Amino acid sequence: MNTMEELLMVERETTVGPEEGLHARPAARFVHTAKQFSSRITVSKDDREANAKSPMKIMSLGAKKGEKVFIRAEGDDAEEAVEALATLISARG
Amino acid sequence: MSTRDEAAGKLEPIRLTGIAAAEGVAVGPVFAHVPGELKPGREHILEGAVEAEMERFRRAVEVVAGQLSEVGERLGESGSGEEAAIFEAHAEIAGDPELESGVEERVRNLQSPEAAVLAVGEEYADVFAAMEDEYMAARADDVRDVTGQIAVEIMGREVAGLEVLETPSVVLARSLAPSDTARIPRGMALGFVTAEGSRTSHVSIMARSMDIPAVVGVGAALDGVLEARFVAVDGTEGYAVADPGPEILAEFESKKEGITAERAALEEFKHVEARTRDGRRIEVSANLGSAGEAEGALAWGAEGVGLFRSEFLFMERAKLPTEDEQYEVYREVAVTFGERPVIIRTLDVGGDKSLPGVDQGEEENPFLGWRGIRMSLDTPELFEPQLRAILRAAAHGNLKVMFPMVSDVGELRAAKEVLARCRERLEGDGVEVGVVDAGVMIETPAAAICAAELAREAAFFSIGTNDLVQYTMAADRGNERLRHLRGADHPAVLKLIGEACGAAREAGIWVGVCGEAAGDPALIPTLIELGVTELSMGASAIPRAKKILSEL
Numbered sequence: 001m002n003t004m005e006e007l008l009m010v011e012r013e014t015t016v017g018p019e020e021g022l023h024a025r026p027a028a029r030f031v032h033t034a035k036q037f038s039s040r041i042t043v044s045k046d047d048r049e050a051n052a053k054s055p056m057k058i059m060s061l062g063a064k065k066g067e068k069v070f071i072r073a074e075g076d077d078a079e080e081a082v083e084a085l086a087t088l089i090s091a092r093g
Numbered sequence: 094m095s096t097r098d099e100a101a102g103k104l105e106p107i108r109l110t111g112i113a114a115a116e117g118v119a120v121g122p123v124f125a126h127v128p129g130e131l132k133p134g135r136e137h138i139l140e141g142a143v144e145a146e147m148e149r150f151r152r153a154v155e156v157v158a159g160q161l162s163e164v165g166e167r168l169g170e171s172g173s174g175e176e177a178a179i180f181e182a183h184a185e186i187a188g189d190p191e192l193e194s195g196v197e198e199r200v201r202n203l204q205s206p207e208a209a210v211l212a213v214g215e216e217y218a219d220v221f222a223a224m225e226d227e228y229m230a231a232r233a234d235d236v237r238d239v240t241g242q243i244a245v246e247i248m249g250r251e252v253a254g255l256e257v258l259e260t261p262s263v264v265l266a267r268s269l270a271p272s273d274t275a276r277i278p279r280g281m282a283l284g285f286v287t288a289e290g291s292r293t294s295h296v297s298i299m300a301r302s303m304d305i306p307a308v309v310g311v312g313a314a315l316d317g318v319l320e321a322r323f324v325a326v327d328g329t330e331g332y333a334v335a336d337p338g339p340e341i342l343a344e345f346e347s348k349k350e351g352i353t354a355e356r357a358a359l360e361e362f363k364h365v366e367a368r369t370r371d372g373r374r375i376e377v378s379a380n381l382g383s384a385g386e387a388e389g390a391l392a393w394g395a396e397g398v399g400l401f402r403s404e405f406l407f408m409e410r411a412k413l414p415t416e417d418e419q420y421e422v423y424r425e426v427a428v429t430f431g432e433r434p435v436i437i438r439t440l441d442v443g444g445d446k447s448l449p450g451v452d453q454g455e456e457e458n459p460f461l462g463w464r465g466i467r468m469s470l471d472t473p474e475l476f477e478p479q480l481r482a483i484l485r486a487a488a489h490g491n492l493k494v495m496f497p498m499v500s501d502v503g504e505l506r507a508a509k510e511v512l513a514r515c516r517e518r519l520e521g522d523g524v525e526v527g528v529v530d531a532g533v534m535i536e537t538p539a540a541a542i543c544a545a546e547l548a549r550e551a552a553f554f555s556i557g558t559n560d561l562v563q564y565t566m567a568a569d570r571g572n573e574r575l576r577h578l579r580g581a582d583h584p585a586v587l588k589l590i591g592e593a594c595g596a597a598r599e600a601g602i603w604v605g606v607c608g609e610a611a612g613d614p615a616l617i618p619t620l621i622e623l624g625v626t627e628l629s630m631g632a633s634a635i636p637r638a639k640k641i642l643s644e645l
Contacts, residue, residue: 023228028182054191055182056217059232062224087447
């Protein structure tokens with residue numbers, strides 16, 4: 001959180017779409033997209049949270065097709081980031 | 094020399110059984126790739142050196158990530174998309190911010206950066222290795238491969254790798270990372286045998302793309318043959334024989350001849366005009382996913398393009414393609430194929446893939462949703478530029494258009510009206526356009542059942558068997574449990590195909606097939622029997638299809 005002003009925070013729940021889950025290639029695509037935003041972005045599954053800009057953390061979640069994940073972004077482009085990443089993650093790939 | 098051959102007086106062949114990862118057979122001298130364990134040069138650093146050591150780490154990451162992306166780009170340009178993706182994913186891992194922060198924490202505690210990067214890599218590798226999923230467990234090796242390369246770069250040390258291969262050999266190794274296979278000088282690897290791995294391991298993917306026979310996952314038995322002189326590999330059956338005797342060598346020799354003869358026999362069929370034995374002409378065409386594949390398809394002997402998927406123009410980009418951009422692509426394919434027909438399928442995406450700037454809404458069942466012609470008719474801003482581009486490009490070759498996901502004759506009439514209107518306007522503006530036949534895809538049961546009505550309006554039918562099977566059997570083709578409902582040879586599906594062929598014959602139009610069934614040796618005779626006169630498939634399946642046709 002910023003000291004002076006509240007940063008925009010957006011979160012959304014979505015379902016993993018790709019057949020192979022959030023594995024190497026979908027994870028790489030996901031991270032690639034996340035890096036285009038300046039917001040701090042996390043993905044969480046169950047009680048574990050991962051930095052959306054880290055391919056290894058994202059893969060460590062082991063999210064499978066059909067599982068629910070939570071995307072949270074904080075920053076100026078939080079809205080756009082969550083929108084773009086939720087669309088990407090839920091697409092069948 | 095090992096003790097066993099002294100004792101026996103001659104070498105006893107040892108057979109290793111594993112997974113058939115890349116087909117073909119090879120016999121050659123053994124090259125055992127047994128790199129020593131990668132050890133950090135220093136364990137600790139001095140206080141006050143933290144910033145300088147972190148700088149060393151960051152520079153090493155930059156170098157390694159740069160090399161990996163460069164290899165990825167090179168592979169991408171040469172059309173090896175699958176391997177390119179491996180290297181791009183590795184470059185991402187190298188630049189992972191969490192890797193850097195993990196290393197930084199350790200370096201601040203005065204661990205050397207090379208020891209730190211290996212330790213952090215091992216932590217992640219352990220997480221992946223513990224996952225149930227075989228594919229994910231294999232990612233442990235990716236992480237070790239990348240962090241190992243960074244450590245080596247920090248230490249400024251060259252590890253002796255497979256670049257030293259000087260004679261064509263069969264490479265034996267515990268596992269082979271992409272950075273290993275990429276270093277092999279061209280033509281020096283005759284085959285691969287690895288202790289670890291599965292069909293989806295990198296070594297398997299690379300071996301298939303390089304056309305090198307490979308057996309993976311032979312287990313600890315590999316250790317017993319590292320000192321063998323020769324090894325014979327059968328990547329089709331999934332086994333290898335170390336120190337094969339004359340009998341086994343002869344057996345492999347004849348296998349090799351068999352494969353060479355088969356390939357040569359198919360080679361002969363590449364560029365013949367496909368005909369059945371009784372002289373019926375069947376057009377054997379290629380399915381293309383992008384313009385870049387056109388030259389390759391011609392080399393395989395494609396007599397046309399039965400399905401040009403236009404989706405790639407629309408996907409993975411920030412903006413929709415303009416009419417001119419599409420025109421350039423369609424013209425390129427049309428010119429490449431000259432007089433041979435090229436069928437462009439208009440945009441076929443649904444809610445499972447997103448389009449920039451198009452609100453597709455949320456769909457419960459994207460495969461039963463707003464897609465194909467349904468979307469095109471509702472979005473003239475997408476449909477009309479595509480049709481105009483096709484009409485203009487048709488002036489430079491033999492282009493046809495077909496509409497996907499049609500389930501009602503009204504849709505076909507509406508689509509043809511838009512096409513006619515686009516033509517009139519272009520002609521009115523004095524723009525050069527070509528003749529474009531408009532066909533319809535038969536991929537919904539409704540289209541097959543109402544084929545007689547459609548045949549009166551369409552110039553041709555193209556049966557998309559993949560979707561026709563999925564919709565007829567009400568079985569999601571991605572669902573492994575429904576495998577038994579996936580075949581295009583199910584009587585219900587064949588009945589619908591027969592229905593469409595009958596209606597087409599009546600109306601005097603031709604029928605093609607562009608699903609997987611078109612290249613399936615077991616199904617080709619049935620399709621021809623039903624009256625199909627064009628088969629469109631993945632380009633590499635063309636020679637075999639032509640051969641099968643010649644025997645009918």
